[in-house]
Amino acid sequence: MSTIQKPAPVIAPEIVEELRILPVEEKQVIIHCCFPAEAALGSLIRIWPSTFLVDEVSGSRSRLVHAENISFTPMWTEVPPFRDYWFTLIFEGLPADCKQFDLQEMIAEEGGFFVQNIRRNQTDVYRVRV
Secondary structure, three states, X not given: OOOOOOOOOOOOHHHHHHHXXXXXXXXXXXXXXXXXXXXXXOEEEOEOOOEEEEEOOOOOEEEEEEEEOOOEOOOOEEXXXXXXXXXXXXXXXXXXXXXXXXXXXXXXXXXXXXXXXXXXOOOOEXXXXX
8 A cells, every 4th residue: 555645735935924923913012091080170181193102122112003981182081070080092012022111192292191111011911090
């Protein structure tokens, strides 16, 4: 009885490259943000699309891709008085070697959100006060 040998599959180089990159593209970073309670009148907040996670070593920026419970500029979100207000930001994945990063809203006016020195963890889910 003879043995039939199956040829090894051939995968196009461009598909191999796409599969190598895909896991990096699918990573996301989730930031749950607490806007601390304000005075009796409450506050208005919003997020700008020019909000990034910035790797402190390389300067690499991870782009904001989605926001929950907060309006994008030019709209405003009303924050009730005397209550901490929570919203969630979802960003592109950070570089694999990133150990610490900043949340930075890069806008041409005062009052942008900025949280410095966020230590990277294995889940890439964080809680911060803005």
